[in-house]
Amino acid sequence: MYSNRFKRNVHVTRHAWERMQQREIDEAQLCELLETGETRYKDQTRLWIAKAFAQRSDNLVCAAVVLENQLIVKTVMHHFEWEEMS
Template sequence: MHSRRFDRPIILTRHARLRMDERNISQAELLAVIDTGETRYKDDSHLWAFKHISERADNLVCAVLVLEDSVVVKTVMHHFSLEASP
């Protein structure tokens, strides 16, 4: 996968892959979250990307990202709340 928004390859951690499987989040949905979702930065390289996906009842879908030479997806959540992010 490649992020158009960040113009970098996307790397999924083992943890992120497990959570995607557990929560039935497809790679296409994850890519939509990363490339077209809203973002909230913790600092220059750590952020949350989140998006409402109308076909899902468990929204918001969120990915925790680290921007390095690639976009590293640390975990993937659903039922995300903006109050949960600092």
């Protein structure tokens, strides 16, 4: 997987894949989230990317990621609220 937005290969951790399966988030939704979701940075390398999907009732869907040589997806959440960031 590659992110045109971040100009990096994407690495999804085992933990993130497991959470995606539990939360019924497929790879296509993850790609759309990474490419078009709203971003909020914690610092220069750590950020959250969130997006509302019309077909889902558990919005927002969010990925916690790290920008290194790759875009590393650490986890994927649902029922996300921006106020929960820390």
